[in-house]
Amino acid sequence: MKEQNNNKHDDIEQTACCGCAQPNQNKGTDFKRRNLLKYLALAIPAVNYFSGNLALAAIKKKSPESMLPPQVGDRFTYFSKRLQGPLIKISDLIELDKQVLVVPVDPKTGEVRDGSRYNQILIQKLSMVSLSQDTQALSVDGIVAYSAICTHAGCPVTAWVEEDENYMCPCHQSVFDPKDGGGVVSGPAPRKLPALALTTENDELVVAAEFNSWIGFGKPPR
Template structure:
């Protein structure tokens, strides 16, 4: 566990608090601007970061929409800064990324997708296991620890299992045909005790 992960648990959380007020909707958790003494590998995804394959034949390569199978399954990834720093210093930075026909995405999910590509936290909101399995029958992402099942076409909402909430959503935008981080995560990262 890094010091920064500990801060997440304790709620210090880099000032990335949801802002709710009269007449205001929930807005994405704010991304604290990087400081000179930050370890860039531990920073959570920053606007402009690209997504990089964690495993497989494309390991280490920047994800482009056509690299992903249409309709799933998801791939695991980490954010990478524009100058090439892989942000793998926090286990909470694990991402899962998939591509769908935009016509099959909910309006909220479509607004956060780029070229049909969606990105979520890869850390289960139950007890923090990686969400590393896929149900081809349901077209949904599954945590293999206790079976929590999330719908990637509808904001990774929980459809089955013990997890208490959806996976945090990482909004994307297309820059020169490449999905990059648009804003911070939609919610707090990690499981109930992580």
């Protein structure tokens, strides 16, 4: 009987030991689990950060050709990334609609020359009879093209003064006349907008010559 009691006591001790060991094992497992979660919490954002930076670097990296100003023979596409892709045709433009911001496209490679903001160009279809003689010589079917960079402080000339058929820079209200070579009508701009000569091929707008003056603002480059 005493031996049976001892056996029962041993069984209780073994059960107690097992019961105590289990919580310790759980604590150890929980500790490891918490460490793993902490590691993942730190590692995942780090991976995302570096992979995101690599992706951004790939996007930002531009070829030398994308930095070039418009070249003779270049076509145009929309500046907006959402609309970018299709080449702009004469039939896409409606007379006296607001000026459109575009960038040149290398016709040989299809690469968009948007690596420099100086490649931002305004195109618009105007009434042919409203254009000065010099402006008509640069245009095609009433369509004119000018640098979008204001010659005063470099802001994009995005406003359209419909009643006067002029462009206005929203930064300092310089006004330019697209019907007369992009000349300054009013405001602090010191000189006209550089104009780009156009031609056409298969209804597509094509660059016919370089800008007729240097593009940019401030003092001219040496």
